[in-house]
Amino acid sequence: MDKFRKKSVEKNDFFNGDDGIEINKLLELIKESEYYSNIIQHFQLNEDDLTKINIPGAKTLFNVLSTSNKKLRKVDINVELQDIFFDYSSKFGILFKNIQENDYLNRINITTLKAYPIHSAEKDFFANLYEIDKYASILLKNDFKDILDTNLELLKQKKQHKKKYRLIHDTEDNLFFLRAIVSTDRYYNYDNALTAVIALLKLHFETLSTKVKYELNFFEYNESFLRLYFKTSEVKEIKGIGHLENTLLVSNDEIKREALRFSNICTIRFVASNNEEQRLFIKPKDVKTKVLTITHGMGVEKAFLNLEDFVKSNQNFEQLFKEVETITKIKEHNQIVHLVRDKIINSNTDEIKKFKYELTKILLIDIKTTTQLLEIFNKLIYLDGLEIDAKEYLRYLIYEALINR
Template structure:
């Protein structure tokens, strides 16, 4: 069961378990929500996804130092700090809607903090709008797209519509333009259409492999629909996909820069360092084996792509794969990595 609970900070308590896991307790439930939804007067919930980080960020940016304090054994201090922060916030001045999940075992989970204007563009709607948008382009622009891949990891979904025909780029290989359609039930931008590319490289046994890369820069975003948008607005915005042709040409020109790369081991080292320092949960859990794959020298573009591709294959987490797609783009195209804005919150 999923429901939204409106509460201010006076009806909440925060604490950590013996395993340092963060918990949040809602009090006075009978005053906050109808009794037919929640039978208990209070319940304890466990934050999921980025909800913990979003909550701590709203409490004087506690997310920036909470993890380090816990790691150094200061759990009691952090709990006392949360109590002090709660006491200095005026009543009714920190009121929000909290997306709560209740499972069959009567366990509660905090999925997200949502707004009053929230529209639920769920996975079914994402698939529908994605198909409508791409089919419109196929009809108007005589474009040929196929569904290359489908990823699902509650609470979001990603669909990859790739051009059927690849473009040969000298010094790089075959490249296919991709429109990635993604939905995130939690984040502000519920539904996004983003341009990306698959670099196709050969294997020694003749099997083709693909390296998926995309930029986190605004110019590669085709359109986005927020949770606050009405369904009518969402449908109308699909016409913004018309710009994909201009972006496709720009992406191909950008990919040509990869062929100018002279220091292949330097690119590999950039990726190695970023993985080594990453806080992305999907990367952290596989860090050792990922770094092992990047230990060997690379003297050809094929070997570089093969090493990066192997790392991508080893990462199963959808957030981890997205982290790599951004990382690879910056390393290959810009030959430098000086931004952390594509790190996924713990």
């Protein structure tokens, strides 16, 4: 479904004149967050502070997330298995009854609703139901509704089974969707909005103390996922090729265990054959460039304490430069192209499989210089129609081919 697809917002999509955002405006993004007071306290803020966060792109980010949050409202409900049924009308969905203890649903007078599973939610629902996901999938595929219903009723007789379900309310079409099953005890809702606010405030105060400047290059998002790519003013020359820019990636996944993460990635800036400046974004494995991490199971106090690990960013950049600098010694350019082409041909990643022919066709070219190599890799990543997960796969693959060749 398109409204839940991961989207990319590039620099040329930003508002004209987007040179940052005021602190009091930014805080509107998390007014309803249970961690609002923690943000105020940790950063020692005044809610009415008109100080401007001078990070270009921040205003566009605020607008995109604010609009998304209004259209797709997240709702967590705790429901017993006794109050769950299957509804096959028009399309398979899960019927939740006797919903209580949710202020948002109480305000709109809803105690019963049908939720359509999205992403991997259907599989996860049945996997959490005593691991009957494969069995249930076969029953649904064969239209054996009565057998699936009987299994559900039999399970209800055996044991209490209470779970917390993450729903998405599409306020435009007034439909509900099941997004995930989350922990009932140790799940802290560090969401996209909170991630954006923490990132912009943290970088704002870093600029004030270190004079390093940041700007948002582009970002990727959907209703429960966010990646922010910040260019910094830290740059090193790669002789004969171009420059390495220190790029900070701030990412968040509201569903997976690891919520908010700061890490360094590589941006190689170079002049292409048409004399235009290009940037190639590639990624090493996160484990060696991780700056800080906050998980969904981490309490608020420890989570905010982890923000102090930000000092690792500069150390990571120095190490990345040593690795990336080795591309000046590349002699067998076509060998690297061949390696990447083979990896694409043999990839089991669904998003890569869809574009295998188009991607490998781009690589059918004789490469004589490292700059040509970078240019052709950029063409891979910016192939029209390529999904965000495929781009991410290629960023890792290209880094490995260039650095660990």
